[in-house]
Amino acid sequence: MISQQSMRWMVLISLMLALFLTIVxxxxxxxxxRPQWVTLLLIFWCxxxxxxxxxxxxxxxxxxxxxxxxxxxxxxxxxxxLVAYVTITxxxxxxxxxxxxxxxxxxxxLLAERLLxxxxxxxxxxxxxxxxxxxxxLVGLALWPWLSISLTWxxxxxxxx
Amino acid sequence: MAVMLxxxxxxxxxxxxxxxxxxxxxxxxxxxxxxxxSLPAQWLRSAQGHLDNEVELRRANDDLQHENxxxxxxxxxxxxxxxxxxxxRDLLGSSFDVGERVLIAEILAIDLDPYRQQVIINKGxxxxxxVGQPVLDAQAVMGQVIRTNALSSTVLLITDANHALxxxxxxxxxxxxxxxxxxxxxxxxxYIPKNADIRAGDLMVTSGMDERFPPxxxxxxxxxxxxDPDNPFTxxxxxxxxxxxxxxxxxxxxxxxxxxxxxTTPPALAVDAPAPAGNH
Numbered sequence: 001m002i003s004q005q006s007m008r009w010m011v012l013i014s015l016m017l018a019l020f021l022t023i024v025x026x027x028x029x030x031x032x033x034r035p036q037w038v039t040l041l042l043i044f045w046c047x048x049x050x051x052x053x054x055x056x057x058x059x060x061x062x063x064x065x066x067x068x069x070x071x072x073x074x075x076x077x078x079x080x081x082l083v084a085y086v087t088i089t090x091x092x093x094x095x096x097x098x099x100x101x102x103x104x105x106x107x108x109x110l111l112a113e114r115l116l117x118x119x120x121x122x123x124x125x126x127x128x129x130x131x132x133x134x135x136x137x138l139v140g141l142a143l144w145p146w147l148s149i150s151l152t153w154x155x156x157x158x159x160x161x
Numbered sequence: 162m163a164v165m166l167x168x169x170x171x172x173x174x175x176x177x178x179x180x181x182x183x184x185x186x187x188x189x190x191x192x193x194x195x196x197x198x199s200l201p202a203q204w205l206r207s208a209q210g211h212l213d214n215e216v217e218l219r220r221a222n223d224d225l226q227h228e229n230x231x232x233x234x235x236x237x238x239x240x241x242x243x244x245x246x247x248x249x250r251d252l253l254g255s256s257f258d259v260g261e262r263v264l265i266a267e268i269l270a271i272d273l274d275p276y277r278q279q280v281i282i283n284k285g286x287x288x289x290x291x292v293g294q295p296v297l298d299a300q301a302v303m304g305q306v307i308r309t310n311a312l313s314s315t316v317l318l319i320t321d322a323n324h325a326l327x328x329x330x331x332x333x334x335x336x337x338x339x340x341x342x343x344x345x346x347x348x349x350x351x352y353i354p355k356n357a358d359i360r361a362g363d364l365m366v367t368s369g370m371d372e373r374f375p376p377x378x379x380x381x382x383x384x385x386x387x388x389d390p391d392n393p394f395t396x397x398x399x400x401x402x403x404x405x406x407x408x409x410x411x412x413x414x415x416x417x418x419x420x421x422x423x424x425t426t427p428p429a430l431a432v433d434a435p436a437p438a439g440n441h
Contacts, residue, residue: 020194022272023195023198024272025202059166068195069272070274074171075167075171078164078171081164082164120171125323127276127343
């Protein structure tokens with residue numbers, strides 16, 4: 001099964017790329033606007049390949065993210081597992097939405113991820129972030145249509161989808 | 162199930178530090194990837210270096226030579242002052258061996274969790290780095306090592322909300338604690354009485370009471386001193402003297418001996434000597 005193999009590679013490579021984009025240094029002005037790359041990618045793959053990518057991919061990606069940013073181990077693993085779970089449960093409905101409506105669904109998920117992270121920050125006694133904490137979700141909202149179009153195109157080109 | 166697993170991991174990591182071994186092994190695997198992620202910034206910097214023109218380089222060189230001369234001049238005095246200090250401490254019967262070994266490490270240019278003040282450096286247990294080791298830059302104390310693996314270590318900066326270190330006022334020896342305030346890049350000095358003698362501009366240096374940071378290194382300069390009605394103590398905000406967000410290289414310090422050396426003078430002499438009055 002060549003297509004399955006190449007599909008798995010594509011998911012892995014895109015998630016790796018998202019991890020890199022998360023820690024690549026940016027000018028401080030743009031820092032607040034850095035989108036949640038890993039969450040976006042995870043939602044995309046959960047929507048496109050719901051029978052293959054699921055909660056444990058979310059868990060693994062989250063764990064890698066925690067290691068990369070040397071945060072609390074399991075923090076992102078928890079939030080990303082939940083995001084993956086919600087996406088998988090609702091994927092049949094969401095896939096039929098027009099793209100702009102899909103974007104808002106994704107935005108809700110991004111907000112939920114941030115909210116969960118905020119709870120974890122509070123529960124472990126870490127300092128509370130400022131309002132700029134919510135900015136990346138807006139960037140994610142604007143980014144989603146382009147991301148999903150280009151990734152679908154890329155997937156069809158390489159024959160992975 | 163993944164949720165339970167993640168929750169378990171978080172509790173284990175946060176509360177009990179069971180995962181330190183797992184973590185440091187994983188970090189070794191991750192380190193090459195983090196290194197790769199820091200490459201673009203490095204290339205950008207070296208490209209900038211190539212674009213600097215000759216005039217600027219010449220000026221920078223002149224500045225450095227000038228600075229070097231000044232520092233060398235001060236160093237001449239330093240040797241004799243140190244010897245004198247050791248002699249005086251000997252007389253007081255409280256000799257400290259202040260010898261230290263340092264190693265230069267480089268900060269990886271990657272962005273970590275934006276709500277924690279920490280950085281990753283490119284030296285690990287292979288170079289002898291240990292947990293709790295003080296980290297300095299050219300100006301002052303930056304923080305301490307909180308996690309190490311074979312190739313890299315994580316440094317908690319003094320401005321992190323979970324970090325505090327004992328300091329004293331360089332002017333009059335007033336002792337206090339400098340606690341980090343998180344992303345604002347400031348320190349708060351705790352438990353200073355309302356009538357204490359502290360002013361804006363005072364330099365705070367490490368007091369060495371924690372037996373972790375060697376005494377006498379600059380930490381912060383007092384920025385504002387305020388009397389808040391709702392605070393039983395004076396509210397003092399200080400600014401770190403270390404260039405926490407601009408340094409690229411850091412110094413790792415090994416204190417060769419932080420424990421007081423037993424007095425070499427006979428006890429009778431120590432009794433005769435004037436008692437240290439707390440200010441020097």
